[in-house]
Amino acid sequence: MRARCPAHPDADLKPAVVTAEDRFWGLDGTFTYGACPTCGTWVLDPRPAPADMGPYYARYYPEHELTQRAEAMRDKPIAQALGLEWLRALDVVKRLTKLRARPTAEQRLLDAGCGAGAFLRAMREQTGVKVQGVDFDPKCRDFAGATYQVPVDAGELAQQAYPAGHFHLVTSWHCLEHVYDPQAELTELARVLAPGGRLLVETPTAGWLGRLFRGRWLYLQAPTHLYHFTPATLQALVERAGLAVEAVRRPWLPSELAGSLLMALGLKGFAPRLLGRGGGWRERLWRAGLWLLLPLDVLCTLLLKALGDGGVVQIIARKPASEG
Numbered sequence: 001m002r003a004r005c006p007a008h009p010d011a012d013l014k015p016a017v018v019t020a021e022d023r024f025w026g027l028d029g030t031f032t033y034g035a036c037p038t039c040g041t042w043v044l045d046p047r048p049a050p051a052d053m054g055p056y057y058a059r060y061y062p063e064h065e066l067t068q069r070a071e072a073m074r075d076k077p078i079a080q081a082l083g084l085e086w087l088r089a090l091d092v093v094k095r096l097t098k099l100r101a102r103p104t105a106e107q108r109l110l111d112a113g114c115g116a117g118a119f120l121r122a123m124r125e126q127t128g129v130k131v132q133g134v135d136f137d138p139k140c141r142d143f144a145g146a147t148y149q150v151p152v153d154a155g156e157l158a159q160q161a162y163p164a165g166h167f168h169l170v171t172s173w174h175c176l177e178h179v180y181d182p183q184a185e186l187t188e189l190a191r192v193l194a195p196g197g198r199l200l201v202e203t204p205t206a207g208w209l210g211r212l213f214r215g216r217w218l219y220l221q222a223p224t225h226l227y228h229f230t231p232a233t234l235q236a237l238v239e240r241a242g243l244a245v246e247a248v249r250r251p252w253l254p255s256e257l258a259g260s261l262l263m264a265l266g267l268k269g270f271a272p273r274l275l276g277r278g279g280g281w282r283e284r285l286w287r288a289g290l291w292l293l294l295p296l297d298v299l300c301t302l303l304l305k306a307l308g309d310g311g312v313v314q315i316i317a318r319k320p321a322s323e324g
């Protein structure tokens with residue numbers, strides 16, 4: 001399947017700015033990204049048809065891993081709360097409070113592409129907001145329901161047919177780059193948002209480290225990442241969905257440098273080899289390398305953030321109170 005820049009569909013892509021293997025999951029195949037000549041967004045081109053994507057997502061939420069996690073966390077509120085999603089929720093609440101949009105117990109939050117649901121649980125604990133998730137993988141629905149009592153609908157967002165204006169806050173974390181038609185996804189997210197409500201969307205973007213490491217960049221994640229939007233293009237897509245952009249940030253997300261350096265040294269299979277437990281001496285060596293590189297990573301990614309760069313972009317946008 002050929003692809004186009006979602007913001008500039010008439011422009012012919014500059015062929016193969018990046019040729020890459022799947023270094024994140026370690027599956028076979030070679031993939032290429034073209035760059036939009038107008039905005040510089042990287043587009044996976046050609047790309048697998050949606051029906052052929054299954055194998056590349058098979059390891060996202062392995063059944064045995066979710067079962068182990070569910071067992072470990074059952075009736076343990078502290079174990080459930082620990083983790084990056086709690087910090088992410090703290091940061092979101094802080095941002096929204098500054099915008100006078102702190103979620104309340106009367107309001108509803110939708111997280112599109114919610115994964116295992118830990119962010120929704122954290123938001124509910126911190127603000128009392130009523131939460132709803134949607135994710136393509138039914139295993140996420142089962143896990144989030146059983147472990148966190150967080151309701152999750154399985155399937156694509158558009159299939160859910162949520163009522164217009166139903167949610168006061170809609171979030172989408174590292175999801176839009178997986179979607180074949182991101183403009184349609186944003187338009188649907190804006191439709192279900194209540195007038196005056198906020199959308200928060202975060203995706204990877206090829207900053208300095210992305211352009212340096214290219215095929216060995218940690219966040220490239222071919223072929224599941226169909227796009228690497230530039231911040232300006234993501235903003236344009238959000239505005240075309242009818243929303244008013246209030247903030248464009250490059251939040252700090254460590255490990256971009258360390259992961260990319262390990263891939264440059266030959267690591268294939270970042271997620272299965274480094275994020276799991278066990279494995280042989282090679283896995284232990286790679287994991288030791290990650291820990292060794294982490295201080296340098298933290299220093300470098302904090303410096304990039306201070307310079308207004310970094311591997312992710314986050315946008316907060318408001319739905320106008322009246323139509324028009």
Ligand SMILES: [Zn+2]
Pocket residue numbers: 005006007008036037038039040041233
């Ligand atoms: Zn473009």
